[in-house]
Amino acid sequence: MSEPQEIIPIEKDALLGAVSDLFAQGYRMVQIGCTTLENAYELNYSFDKDYHFKNLRITAKPEDEIQSISVIYPNAFLYENEIHDLFGIKIKNISVDYKGSLYRTAIKTPFSIGNLPKPEPPKEPKKAPKQQTEMAKNPAAEPRQQTEAANKQLDIFQAQKKETE
Amino acid sequence: MARTNVIPFGPQHPVLPEPIHFELITEDELIVDAIPSIGFVHRGLEKLVEQRDFIDYAYVADRICGLCSFMHSMGYCQAVEQIMAIEVPERCQYLRVIWAELGRLHSHIFWLGVAADAFGFESLFMQSLRIRELVLNIIEETTGGRVIFGMNKVGGVKRDIDADTLKGIVNRLINMKKDLEELTSIFVDDYSVKHRLVGVGVIAKEDAYRLGCVGPLLRASGYASDMRKIGYAAYKHLDIEPVVETSGDCHARCLVRVREIFQSIDLIRQAAEKIPEGPVDVKVKGTPNGEYFSRIEQPRGEVIHYVKANGTKFLQRFRVRTPTFCNIPAMITALKGSQVADVPNIILTLDPCISCTER
Numbered sequence: 001m002s003e004p005q006e007i008i009p010i011e012k013d014a015l016l017g018a019v020s021d022l023f024a025q026g027y028r029m030v031q032i033g034c035t036t037l038e039n040a041y042e043l044n045y046s047f048d049k050d051y052h053f054k055n056l057r058i059t060a061k062p063e064d065e066i067q068s069i070s071v072i073y074p075n076a077f078l079y080e081n082e083i084h085d086l087f088g089i090k091i092k093n094i095s096v097d098y099k100g101s102l103y104r105t106a107i108k109t110p111f112s113i114g115n116l117p118k119p120e121p122p123k124e125p126k127k128a129p130k131q132q133t134e135m136a137k138n139p140a141a142e143p144r145q146q147t148e149a150a151n152k153q154l155d156i157f158q159a160q161k162k163e164t165e
Numbered sequence: 166m167a168r169t170n171v172i173p174f175g176p177q178h179p180v181l182p183e184p185i186h187f188e189l190i191t192e193d194e195l196i197v198d199a200i201p202s203i204g205f206v207h208r209g210l211e212k213l214v215e216q217r218d219f220i221d222y223a224y225v226a227d228r229i230c231g232l233c234s235f236m237h238s239m240g241y242c243q244a245v246e247q248i249m250a251i252e253v254p255e256r257c258q259y260l261r262v263i264w265a266e267l268g269r270l271h272s273h274i275f276w277l278g279v280a281a282d283a284f285g286f287e288s289l290f291m292q293s294l295r296i297r298e299l300v301l302n303i304i305e306e307t308t309g310g311r312v313i314f315g316m317n318k319v320g321g322v323k324r325d326i327d328a329d330t331l332k333g334i335v336n337r338l339i340n341m342k343k344d345l346e347e348l349t350s351i352f353v354d355d356y357s358v359k360h361r362l363v364g365v366g367v368i369a370k371e372d373a374y375r376l377g378c379v380g381p382l383l384r385a386s387g388y389a390s391d392m393r394k395i396g397y398a399a400y401k402h403l404d405i406e407p408v409v410e411t412s413g414d415c416h417a418r419c420l421v422r423v424r425e426i427f428q429s430i431d432l433i434r435q436a437a438e439k440i441p442e443g444p445v446d447v448k449v450k451g452t453p454n455g456e457y458f459s460r461i462e463q464p465r466g467e468v469i470h471y472v473k474a475n476g477t478k479f480l481q482r483f484r485v486r487t488p489t490f491c492n493i494p495a496m497i498t499a500l501k502g503s504q505v506a507d508v509p510n511i512i513l514t515l516d517p518c519i520s521c522t523e524r
Contacts, residue, residue: 030486033469075375075494077494085204096200110212
């Protein structure tokens with residue numbers, strides 16, 4: 001059995017008014033969640049009353065500032081700090097503002113638009129190293145160099161041997 | 166004049182080995198404020214959906230937490246199945262209920278033991294864990310695992326339980342009831358236990374609701390809310406009423422869990438009697454496209470698994486809102502006005518699961 005779920009898209013400026021209405025109707029705040037879209041963020045504010053599940057949805061651009069609802073629902077401060085730390089969205093007037101220290105993450109704002117996985121570039125065929133190309137042009141070059149180097153080494157070794165004798 | 170101090174509680178504390186930290190602002194022995202701090206071991210499992218396809222991710226969801234492992238993968242799978250309009254066989258729904266209730270059973274008995282340890286009743290802790298072992302044996306026999314069940318997959322469950330084994334499980338649980346009654350009577354009636362828990366860490370009904378509490382914490386404050394009443398999986402076919410206490414103190418939270426232990430045994434009995442024959446899974450075709458908030462009742466309360474998919478095999482977003490995360494504001498309320506010596510009991514009776522919270 002699937003639970004009926006209501007998602008109501010609203011403007012971000014209408015958020016406080018809509019949340020106040022739900023508070024007055026006796027709704028419990030269930031959660032605030034965020035999803036990264038291509039060039040924006042989608043925030044879901046979920047509420048429940050007598051097993052009736054309702055969501056308010058706002059869309060915000062990365063540079064937008066969102067008003068905190070912790071003045072209406074005091075438990076919202078944790079969700080808002082979480083969204084700030086993981087997505088980098090600016091939320092103003094949070095009742096308890098951790099200022100980015102709620103989560104200790106290896107990279108800053110891991111869910112932000114800048115950290116979205118990018119499609120992998122097409123694979124290019126491997127280029128042969130320069131030395132190998134020269135060898136391919138003149139196959140005898142490398143062995144001769146090696147022989148010259150070996151002969152030099154041999155001369156030094158023999159000279160050292162004579163000195164010791 | 167009272168002296169003001171700041172006392173750190175955690176992130177490592179003898180009664181709670183999981184990392185949560187409170188700065189307790191005290192005036193002599195009285196707590197006047199508490200500032201919580203989490204995120205010491207945040208694992209970023211939600212981010213992992215970008216690298217694991219939606220079928221494989223059921224394995225990851227199973228590993229969000231040890232105590233509520235089964236219900237995490239169940240919530241995740243339910244959300245994906247809902248998006249893909251997969252009709253899961255009825256037998257699978259009953260099996261999910263049976264394993265979920267076994268998970269709740271062992272979590273609650275484990276909690277009783279840990280709570281007993283916190284108020285210094287060592288032998289009660291030992292007895293609780295001895296009884297819990299019987300539940301773990303049943304889980305091991307039916308799933309092959311004792312902590313991670315690994316039974317859920319998108320489209321059903323991986324194993325079946327035959328009729329004789331189910332009958333045996335119910336008989337063993339009914340026999341276990343005698344031991345459980347003896348154990349829980351100490352939590353309910355013992356003078357020293359009541360002395361430590363009654364009237365301590367009170368959360369009023371209005372506060373519990375206003376602060377968004379869930380699970381035994383909300384029910385202990387007198388509010389009848391249990392997500393199993395929504396009727397997910399096979400709960401719609403079972404007779405279930407939320408367990409409610411009214412005093413809102415540590416003892417009430419303890420009583421709710423004690424009564425839920427027996428409720429879980431009864432639900433397993435009901436499910437074993439009503440389970441129909443048939444397949445336990447269906448073949449999954451295609452990829453999900455859409456979104457769904459799956460709400461289920463874990464041992465610690467309502468958990469939300471939000472899944473948003475865009476038609477590829479990698480999900481766009483997976484979010485878990487764990488019960489402990491939304492019970493943290495109530496912890497602050499319960500701690501304010503308490504004595505320093507009661508802090509471990511208050512925090513433990515809220516049953517925080519930081520493993521879930523640091524998903």
